[in-house]
Amino acid sequence: MKRIKLTLASNLEVEFADRDLALKRMEEWAERGMVKIQVVFGPEGCGKTAWLRQSAVLLRELGFHVIYVDPLRKYFEAYTDVKEVAKRLAEAAAETLGKAEVKLASLVIDLAVELLKKKRKKVAVLADDVFQAIGLNEAAKYVKAL
Numbered sequence: 001m002k003r004i005k006l007t008l009a010s011n012l013e014v015e016f017a018d019r020d021l022a023l024k025r026m027e028e029w030a031e032r033g034m035v036k037i038q039v040v041f042g043p044e045g046c047g048k049t050a051w052l053r054q055s056a057v058l059l060r061e062l063g064f065h066v067i068y069v070d071p072l073r074k075y076f077e078a079y080t081d082v083k084e085v086a087k088r089l090a091e092a093a094a095e096t097l098g099k100a101e102v103k104l105a106s107l108v109i110d111l112a113v114e115l116l117k118k119k120r121k122k123v124a125v126l127a128d129d130v131f132q133a134i135g136l137n138e139a140a141k142y143v144k145a146l
Contacts, residue, residue, distance in 0.1 A: 019054065026055040030062050052126045064122040065115050069108050072129035082118060085111045
């Protein structure tokens with residue numbers, strides 16, 4: 001499997017080793033199609049975020065419309081030709097007043113529905129650090145809504 005590099009700083013590109021099994025799992029999920037939510041957990045610093053961001057690149061290469069969102073850091077990546085999706089994510093990420101984290105997290109659901117309505121058959125939503133960003137009570141509602 002080709003190694004996927006991530007740009008972690010403006011001049012630092014990192015290629016992770018020993019990630020083949022985890023990326024292969026994502027590829028298997030993509031090939032068979034999934035509707036249910038997969039929750040990934042592990043100790044802080046073990047590489048969950050890097051794996052999700054690498055998975056977003058992999059899914060894009062497999063022809064998916066991908067939304068990766070990290071509401072804790074108010075960060076997103078949108079790999080789609082639907083410009084409205086990227087524009088609305090950028091607006092939510094830029095918002096600094098109120099509960100921007102909740103808005104960014106909940107907007108992902110709306111945008112995934114919009115992609116599906118536009119007959120995009122391959123849609124992937126990767127949400128990172130949602131539980132930390134919006135709290136456990138809201139996170140339960142979020143997962144059910146997805």
